[in-house]
Amino acid sequence: MDLRLDDQQKALRDAVRDFTAREVIPNAAAWDEAERFPAEMMPRLGELGLMGMVAPEEYGGTGLDYVTIAVLLEELARGDASLALTVESHNSLCVAHLRFFGDESQKRRWLPGLASGKALGAWCLTEAGSGSDAADLRTRAERVDGGWRLNGAKMFITQGSVASVYVVMASTDRSKGSRGITAFVVPRGTPGLSAGRHIKKMGMRSTDTTEVVLEDVIVPDENRLGEVDHGFADTLRILDRGRIAISGLAVGIARAALEEAVKYAGQRVAFGHPIGDFQAIQWMLADAATEIDAARLLTWRAAWLHDTGQPFQAEASMAKLYSGQVAVKAADMAIQVLGGYGYTRDFPVERYLRDARLCEIGEGTNEVQRMLIARHLLATR
Ligand SMILES: Cc1cc2nc3c(=O)[nH]c(=O)nc-3n(C[C@H](O)[C@H](O)[C@H](O)COP(=O)(O)OP(=O)(O)OC[C@H]3O[C@@H](n4cnc5c(N)ncnc54)[C@H](O)[C@@H]3O)c2cc1C
Known part of the structure; x- marks a missing residue:
């Protein structure tokens, strides 16, 4: 597997990164506080091609591979995990079910509207x-x-x-x-x-x-x-792919938490030093950085296996299990690094922890992922 993103993947990543910096990060806390679904963002996400990531181009989508989907969801979730979950569930559940199991007329009827973001799934x-x-x-x-x-x-x-x-x-x-x-x-x-x-x-x-x-x-x-x-068998195939996408989302939350902790560690002074000078803080940051990289690599491996037509189900479960845990741990670490401020709603890290917890539950709990991984191990003994 080549771990370098190609030029198109980098361009898409940068476009989503810019959009997230300009239009998502400044609003995410307010949307969370008001518990408001930001409907006005859906056409914008459609223009960016994010609402049709799983839909082929002939049906109005962008037809992206799962490595790219994981990369883009990481970027979006770094700004707002809720918005990323909206995009993820729309794509990897509803659009994917139509794409992989719909007939030609169903795809023609439903996918263009969904891919544009005018219709939500x-x-x-x-x-x-x-x-x-x-x-x-x-x-x-x-x-x-x-x-x-x-x-x-x-x-x-x-x-x-x-x-x-x-x-x-x-x-x-x-x-x-x-x-x-x-x-x-x-x-x-x-x-x-x-x-x-x-x-x-x-x-x-x-x-x-x-x-x-x-x-x-x-x-x-x-x-x-x-x-x-045959709907349940199809559903299991949908969930297999969804796990790759939700892993990318979890990595995005973890990365946001680490970035916030690093920034704060460089600024906050205690005992005459930035707290980032203390080894106790450095070790927390180093462990989180290592775990986030490992979670991303597991996610990309599962996506690459999928995209190259190889069995990927157990690897997708491993990626989801691990990246969900890493997101929760990284957000919790960031709260610790920010001390009392981390526990307030003046900083985003408490939101990261609340959001990250869903990654251990939705689209198959940690226990279900372990069950699937173990089933695979025992079947291939
Ligand atoms: C924010 C959010 C969004 C969601 N979006 C959707 C959606 O769009 N569409 C949709 O269909 N669903 C959606 N879900 C549902 C989600 O997929 C389920 O909540 C999840 O699969 C767990 O099911 P449950 O809540 O019924 O828990 P349960 O299945 O009742 O599990 C309770 C506990 O028992 C454990 N458990 C269960 N069985 C076993 C076992 N065999 N071995 C060991 N432990 C076990 C679980 O791991 C868990 O810890 C969403 C959930 C949330 C919270």
Whole structure:
């Protein structure tokens, strides 16, 4: 694997870095404080090509490889992890499901709007009673004349109240368990589809997270995404790729935390010295820098394996497990380096810690990643 980014990757990274410095970092704390979803940023993200990263160019996307996607999400998350999670979930869950499992007419119908950022995507798998054990979902889809009737409720859905396109996983044959689940596209405005409660969160507070309710929602068979009863198998493939993207996001939070800690260590004076002169502080910074590099390398390895058509699932789980932990640890370290100020909302490091914690839970908890890694080890004994 060549660890050097090519000229196009560098140009995209620099464009996102500039955009983040100008338009994201100055606003991130206010969006978090107000728990406000910054809808006005979506067309800007679309112009930058960030809303169609997973969509091929013929459908209006930028069709990026996963190494580049990880690099760009790191840049965006360095400024605001919430905004990066919006971009990540839109791309790696909703857009990816359409791209990898949609038929030609579905791709033509839905991808251009999603890639432009004019339409936002939500991906609805989790329910109040089923998260890690996602196949135990209760939302059901029954055949009706010409289509399907969906009933159920989804939980923790990112873009739950602001999306235009909802990909919904529903049970089509409960007796078959995970082999009886099918995915459907439900456009906003379909009678019976509504956003439920807005969920108040510890971090990622400017993402839009809600319940999604489906009451006698009727969709035509042309809105079925993938084969009947094959939705869960497709979902696992979507989550495999999503882990690479969320790892990039976690690395971005960790990097932001380290940069803040380094800056502060050079400025804060105690006992007549900048605190960066003290070995105790230096070691914290050095450990974090080493761990962040390791997390990025794991992320890029998983992305490179994916992009070169090799098995990448266990490596994606390793990247997600490790980079989520590194993000939490780096943010916690930064709070320590900033002392009392780190604990205040005058500095961003407390937000980094709240945001980073999601990386250990969303799109498969740390325990689920360990389960997947161990399964791989035991299967290849
Ligand atoms: C901010 C946010 C955004 C999200 N966005 C989306 C979204 O857009 N779409 C969507 O579908 N979902 C979304 N989710 C849901 C998320 O994927 C789930 O919360 C996550 O998968 C965990 O499921 P759970 O919350 O039901 O926890 P549970 O599955 O109930 O887990 C509780 C605890 O038990 C542990 N556990 C469970 N099973 C095992 C096991 N077999 N072995 C060991 N430990 C185990 C877990 O690791 C965890 O520690 C989001 C969640 C959050 C918080």
